[in-house]
Amino acid sequence: MQSRSYRVGVDIGGTFTDLIIVEEGSGAFTVGKVLTTPDDPSQAIEAVLSEALARAGIAPAEIAQLVHGTTLVTNAMIERKGARTALLATAGFRDAVEIGRENRYDLYDLLLENPRPLVPRYLRFDVPERTLADGTVLTALDEQYVERLAGELAAAGVEAVAVAFLHSFTNPAHEQAARAAVGRAAPNMRVSISSDVVPEIREFERTSTTIANVYVQARVERYLRELETRLQRMGVGGNLFLMLSSGGIATVDTAVRYPVRLLESGPAAGALAATAYGQAAGHPNLLSFDMGGTTAKICVIDQGRPLIAHEFEVDRMYRFKKGSGLPITLPVIEMIEIGTGGGSIARVDALGLLKVGPDSSGSVPGPVCYGRGGSEPTVTDADLVLGYLDPAYFLGGRMALDVAGARLAISTRIAAPLGISVEAAAWGIHQIANEHMANAARVHALERGKDPHRFPMFAFGGAGPVHAYRIARALGAPALLAPLGAGVISTVGFLSAPLAFDFVRSWRGQLGALDWAHANTLLREMEAEGASLLEASGVTAGAVRYRREADMRYVGQGHQIRVPLPDGELNDAHLPALQAAFEAVYRELYERLGPPVPVEVINWRVVAAGPEPELQLAVRAENATAEAGDAVKGARPAYFPETGGFTSTPIYDRYRLAPGAQFTGPAIIEERESTVIVGPGARCQIDAQWNLGVDLAS
């Protein structure tokens, strides 16, 4: 018998932990979903993995690769639950991270707030040392001072230190020496140095990113090592990889060293999954809508690719406005994430207005209907009261929901204070949550100059399909698409990215006056590093692909653009082609060329990647039928204002709807991990990829 081999994707969200296991070759797959275990998140992974392996009859040793994403880093930053962290800065610059950019991110609003650094001022220290812009040293590092400081910090219970000295991206010697000095005086102290985390000019952003890295590092390492141990104990074969914010995947060692790169790694997988499904279904342009228990994530997929940004913000403090968050400099899939999920808590505020979120009941205690001690009504409770969820079929019936509890909570906390019926209150919660998400989606699309009217919505996540129909309507989207397995499908994203490593070397030179020997050496070095890392991760040498790029600009500019470089040895003969390549990219971005001045290269880059994974999911179609009527498994009253309120609505068994099946709303389409709600009159059809398509154009 031929040996079987499986790949696993697993995502830890704020409320649920989702899993997919795909057999290589056949594409047969198994999914799972359990509540997240916030005290030790790897527990939930073990639980869902063991259960799914047992259900599918797969041995742990048959797993060849497990790719993982987690919201751990984002949550630690937003909830300020990282290590007690100090900053060592160049003497005179401990405030760089608080002084920030000095401008107002909104000209007219007088109540703005600036982001609050992760390190309070009393833990930020001036260290005697100074390197100048050309890398020369003005003042030697006072290592004894650093040792003394590190000793005191350790004694004061500080567990982590960020070191960010001026011009370290040009000469990292002082930062490296400071790291060594801290190590001598406080061997258990975690240290991140800015020249290692993000070797780029502009001290505010670099320092902020470095602090974030070390602030979350202990939590991330503890967690990943625990997970590794757990997987070993279970007998899981193969390698553990992590998804990065950029959508690439990396080894555990890289993730532990640069945990800040795991920010938004779960949502990144969701965006990749939407991309893959969109491509397969012939929709290169999509608005990806992923709503889980804690947050909703919205991302524009444009021409078959999610948008990538080079900098983003975590923890926007003021009205979610751009500029009010902590800046993080690293490549990231651009998306908007808002605090609206199934667990978002509904309340009546001091003004007598109904508010939903952003605080969430999470997985513990969870919505009232989970019956785990939650007492405040949530979006999920409202959805249940409205008849959108089946109390007996949540997670395929593995978790019973308490309708009476949900009704009571909504009645006492919302309906009574507002003087309305329970149904009206539940509908109000549902609507307000939808409005938040539609607004966020609109802003995100429009900020990127995209028209939400023209982007079909791709809805997934446990709660996404319950809300997607109304949101897509509010946005004027032409269609709604919900994949089979929508509740866990973001995990497919983990398996659709190749293993890849990014390298960058800062070395500046004008085109026409470049030392090609040095440039070629840099490129070769990076390619060799990439090859050895990939080979260590199981990619054969012949399968490694390289992409070379250079960051270039006109001499005198402050920002650069990324220009593709040819393969092979570079020399003066390439100059006209390089100039032309620069001009082509520049014109594409900025419409016309700059002034007649020379062009320079700032950074040299290599991306080394393994092969694109073949991912074709094979749906096991037992009893499925194109005759939609045969897939109806019952009916229940569900709330639709168009038909006057509670309306008896057919329930379709999603697993029995085969490609070609057609029906018309109102409809409830149930699968184990999620439920699609479709309003009255909307035409639905299952496409060749088993996606449920809802036509909203008519």
Add this chain to the structure above:
Amino acid sequence: MVLDPITLEVLWNRLLSVANEQQVALMRTAFSTIVRESQDLACGVFDTRGQMIGQSLTGTPGHINPMATGAKHLLAAYPPATLRPGDVLITNDPWLTAGQVNDFTVLTPVFRGDTIVGYFANCCHSADIGGRVLSAEAHEVYEEGLRVPITKLFDAGEPNHELLKIIRANVRTPDETVGDLYAQASCNAVGARSLLQMMDEFGLDSIDPLADAIIARSEAAMREAIRALPNGRHEHEVWSDGFEEPIKIKVAVTIADEDIYIDFAGSSPQSRRGINVVMNYTHGYASFAMKAAISPDVPHNEGAFRPVHVSAPAGSILNCRPPAAVASRHLIGHFLPGAIFGALAPVLPNRLLAGGADPGWMSIWRGAWPGTENPFMLTVFQLGGMGARAIKDGLNTTGFPSGVAGVPAEVIETLAPLIQHRRELRTDSGGAGAQRGGLGQATELSYRGDGRWSVSAMIDRTRFAAQGFDGGQPGAPGGFYANDLGTLAPKTVVWFAPGSRVHLDPPGGGGYGPPLAREPERVLADVVSGYVSIEAAAREYDVVIHYTGTPAQLVRLPEHYTIDWEATSALRGT
């Protein structure tokens, strides 16, 4: 064409995103720190009649309205019928646009086929325009640099080489000055590209109906906000250091039903030196102040200006006559919102800011690269503290009313042979209050070369502190001095020996509400963070705090400070 509210919302948001895209392109292609780091700029989109519809999110109020007015002048000089695809218009005439010759306004028509469907314009501050180095020293505008009348920067796509030759020959930073002009043309082209895409996508033949709808709504919303205020006349005055003598800014704000009249009669007369403000600029900051005060969320465009009527006597400091020198006009203009807020304070209790640092500090550094005769010239912005709000402390080192940003030390030191030795929050510079004023900052610079070097510090509030509101105390005034020369003169070129260390310490903001109303715990938190000293806690807030750690320890945690409640009660009489 009928625009339903949802389509209007979508199109309006799209226009804003296009203007933001225009601004991003400008900053990313710019050469000077002034534009690429400090955002001393404005970007906007205009309809075919030259009405401003929308602007980018950040930037400076001092450029926005003057750019809007400037667009109309540019189109009067080059009527649309004479324009061809690829044409780009330019001027830096202070009286037609932003009030100093350093500010270039660049305008590009957007052609759809043969038809102009709109315009993009931007206005930004050039690294250098010749003449005297930017200061207040000139007596006439002619000394302040090259004045470019309304002309073409590009003609049917071709650069106006004759103009560029003249500019290059007249300025100290030809690559930066001309590089930024290319960036100004590029970003308009980027805006145009996206506007055309939007029109195709939505099947629009014209954006004028959209402009009318947005402008009408903005005007109506602004009028509604004014109607909510009681009619009446309110006066206030503030003082600037001025140049040779202090300058008074006097304002009377009259609310009359749905219009507001802001009159600056009684302000100082036109100065003999370069701190005079043209009417465009006065109008820019006055209308900005009204919008921030009463309707911050209403889209800012032509409609938002209409109900706000601004006047200042001709020949006064706020409506100067040519050929007055105007280079440092922002040092006066930035006081206007604070003056207007002072007047409106009784009508808008708890909604405004206490006095703040007001003028952004701008310094221009010159000298030679060490070991060469190659000159360098670098412009640096720095911001002091904002005034406190009724419910929040003032923001530290954040500009108001201007929206300019600072320059990272690493960028300063890469572009000039300078060393910034520190840039830190100034302890005790925020005015005491129930809400504390924002802190200013303390900075120190030296030169790496062995020759002479200079700075022109375009700064203010070194004599007149930012005033508190409602019992709040004033912020600390700014400081400008050198280790070897003592206190230095603002707004003029000062020369240094190689070893000088130059200190620029922008001021703090004023407090809001009486300091004794601030909870002792918040005062303690400020002491722990070093925003307020132990001495000032006792002196300003009547809160006695003891440091209980050792004098030698470097790490001083919150637990090393305690409030002496008995002594505090005795002082506070509680």
